[in-house]
Amino acid sequence: MPYELNLVLFLTVSLIVIVAPGPDNILVLTRGISQGRKAAMVSAGGASVGLVCHSLFAAAGLSALLAQSAMAFSVVKYAGAAYLIYLGVKTLLSREGFAVSGGERAMRLRNVFAQGVASNVMNPKIAVFFLAYLPQFADPAAGGMAPQLLLLGLAFALCTWVVFSVLGYFSGTLGDRLVRRPRLADALRWLTGGVFVALGLRLALPERG
Numbered sequence: 001m002p003y004e005l006n007l008v009l010f011l012t013v014s015l016i017v018i019v020a021p022g023p024d025n026i027l028v029l030t031r032g033i034s035q036g037r038k039a040a041m042v043s044a045g046g047a048s049v050g051l052v053c054h055s056l057f058a059a060a061g062l063s064a065l066l067a068q069s070a071m072a073f074s075v076v077k078y079a080g081a082a083y084l085i086y087l088g089v090k091t092l093l094s095r096e097g098f099a100v101s102g103g104e105r106a107m108r109l110r111n112v113f114a115q116g117v118a119s120n121v122m123n124p125k126i127a128v129f130f131l132a133y134l135p136q137f138a139d140p141a142a143g144g145m146a147p148q149l150l151l152l153g154l155a156f157a158l159c160t161w162v163v164f165s166v167l168g169y170f171s172g173t174l175g176d177r178l179v180r181r182p183r184l185a186d187a188l189r190w191l192t193g194g195v196f197v198a199l200g201l202r203l204a205l206p207e208r209g
Contacts, residue, residue, distance in 0.1 A: 031171070051120055081199075
């Protein structure tokens with residue numbers, strides 16, 4: 001697949017994944033409802049910094065493994081595809097959605113930022129997700145794997161910051177609508193699950209010449 005098309009696919013899928021109901025965007029919305037948009041946007045920045053840390057970890061660890069052989073790359077690719085399909089099926093079967101609450105206590109902005117960072121850095125599920133997700137869009141023939149994985153990870157973190165900042169800015173309005181319209185969150189869940197399954201199947205199937 002051409003590099004430009006691959007990047008567009010990566011960004012499109014990433015945006016869908018970022019918008020879907022999850023602990024991070026719920027944290028941002030909850031912080032905005034309880035403390036206002038400034039705290040929500042600070043929380044968004046913290047969550048994005050946590051993703052930058054995972055990008056560095058993935059680039060350092062995976063690049064060394066994938067540089068060893070084409071077989072190692074294939075193993076990571078198919079294992080990652082299987083994990084993405086698993087995430088998709090799990091998402092489709094899940095009944096969880098946005099559960100936004102405004103009852104949390106107020107925190108200093110530096111603590112809000114630290115909470116956002118810790119929510120991602122200390123989450124092993126995100127580490128596993130990055131290990132499975134990023135290599136699917138890297139091309140061994142295009143050069144060093146570490147720069148590619150790092151660039152993809154940073155792009156994901158940047159997209160997260162943009163989306164979460166918008167969520168934070170409109171947190172009060174969005175939170176109210178999501179609580180009143182659970183079908184919207186349910187539709188996002190189905191969209192995300194379907195994208196995960198489709199992406200995993202696409203990556204697992206051999207490419208046609």
